[in-house]
Amino acid sequence: MTTSIPFLDLGRIHRPLEEVFIRVLRKVVQSNGFALGPMVAEFEQDFSSYCEAKHCVAVSSGTDALVLALRALGVGRRHEVITVPNTFIATAEAISLVGAKPVFVDVDPATLLIDVEEIEAAITDHTRAIIPVDLFGCPADIDAIRKIADRHALFVIEDACQAHGARYKGRRVGGLSAHATCFSFYPIKNLGALGEGGAITTDDDILAEHLRSLRDHGQAEKHVHQEVSQNARMHGIQGGFLSAKLQHLDDWNGERRQIAAQYDRALSELNIIVSPTTVEWAEPVFHLYVIRTKWRDACRAFLAERQIATGIHYPTPIHLQPAYTHLEFLAGSFPEAEKAASEILSLPIFPGMTGREVDCVCEALRSLADTAS
Numbered sequence: 001m002t003t004s005i006p007f008l009d010l011g012r013i014h015r016p017l018e019e020v021f022i023r024v025l026r027k028v029v030q031s032n033g034f035a036l037g038p039m040v041a042e043f044e045q046d047f048s049s050y051c052e053a054k055h056c057v058a059v060s061s062g063t064d065a066l067v068l069a070l071r072a073l074g075v076g077r078r079h080e081v082i083t084v085p086n087t088f089i090a091t092a093e094a095i096s097l098v099g100a101k102p103v104f105v106d107v108d109p110a111t112l113l114i115d116v117e118e119i120e121a122a123i124t125d126h127t128r129a130i131i132p133v134d135l136f137g138c139p140a141d142i143d144a145i146r147k148i149a150d151r152h153a154l155f156v157i158e159d160a161c162q163a164h165g166a167r168y169k170g171r172r173v174g175g176l177s178a179h180a181t182c183f184s185f186y187p188i189k190n191l192g193a194l195g196e197g198g199a200i201t202t203d204d205d206i207l208a209e210h211l212r213s214l215r216d217h218g219q220a221e222k223h224v225h226q227e228v229s230q231n232a233r234m235h236g237i238q239g240g241f242l243s244a245k246l247q248h249l250d251d252w253n254g255e256r257r258q259i260a261a262q263y264d265r266a267l268s269e270l271n272i273i274v275s276p277t278t279v280e281w282a283e284p285v286f287h288l289y290v291i292r293t294k295w296r297d298a299c300r301a302f303l304a305e306r307q308i309a310t311g312i313h314y315p316t317p318i319h320l321q322p323a324y325t326h327l328e329f330l331a332g333s334f335p336e337a338e339k340a341a342s343e344i345l346s347l348p349i350f351p352g353m354t355g356r357e358v359d360c361v362c363e364a365l366r367s368l369a370d371t372a373s
């Protein structure tokens with residue numbers, strides 16, 4: 001008998017916490033702190049100490065975290081920002097939203113993280129910042145990137161929207177050598193709100209204060225608006241939910257690592273599949289477990305027939321998205337990212353996924369490998 005295996009089952013994470021969530025709801029109603037307020041302030045404390053960072057500024061989404069970080073660092077029109085083409089659209093979108101131009105650098109084919117060797121060739125007189133992405137929960141080589149940035153007086157904004165809790169050379173993402181680190185608390189992330197949310201962490205006092213103003217209509221003090229900005233405040237209730245869920249993040253990431261290890265062991269013997277590469281500097285948190293295979297589409301269909309859900313992150317590199325046709329990139333501009341896009345497949349991985357379910361996915365892949373050879 002086969003039962004279906006979901007790509008992600010948030011219910012398994014949330015059901016045991018329902019009573020906790022009800023208490024948060026009661027607390028927010030009693031405090032009247034609906035937009036920012038005491039529960040958001042408390043979450044900022046909790047998350048900055050978790051990240052080993054001096055400050056955390058909570059905002060309304062990961063996209064807004066990136067937009068405000070760029071704005072606070074003075075990135076705007078006529079500027080260029082270096083990033084990768086194989087990320088969620090929001091990374092590039094944030095650059096465009098502040099009026100700057102995304103400049104893409106290809107990725108290392110083994111890790112799918114930014115190819116640090118390629119960064120310098122992409123720097124021009126207009127470059128202001130680099131946004132490396134901690135893709136699938138694995139930190140980019142941030143110290144090497146910061147070194148390049150310092151040589152050219154650029155800012156580093158780390159997109160850690162998929163890497164809550166990951167470590168780099170033993171240190172926690174969010175407290176590394178980037179000038180600012182951006183997180184998303186979209187529900188499916190390793191730490192997810194019950195709605196939308198985001199945050200920026202930084203050790204820079206002035207930057208943190210500027211970000212607090214930018215998220216609240218450029219307000220420097222009550223009724224004094226220093227600059228035209230926007231509303232990017234976090235909801236009070238999401239701050240409460242996030243503080244409650246943060247207490248479980250390390251356990252949940254531990255479960256993800258165990259599932260990844262189980263996949264690694266089972267898939268290493270299948271010659272049609274390449275498991276994710278481990279990098280020596282990182283302790284990743286497996287937001288996604290992404291394999292590579294030349295038979296990706298067949299593999300995906302084969303798993304779907306067996307009721308096993310999979311995903312592709314992401315099927316189209318950003319430079320080839322309709323939204324970026326104005327940048328006039330041709331197919332072949334970033335060969336590693338493009339090749340990866342046709343070969344990657346994300347397998348189910350989430351806290352609460354059972355060993356039996358992981359076995360079931362591995363068995364299906366094994367039988368596919370047997371028929372292919």
Ligand SMILES: *Cc1c(COP(=O)(O)O)cnc(C)c1O
Nearest residue numbers: 061062063088090091161184186
């Ligand atoms: C999710 C995500 C974002 C955007 O976060 P939102 O909260 O959805 O706005 C940005 N970058 C990456 C890499 C992401 O995975």
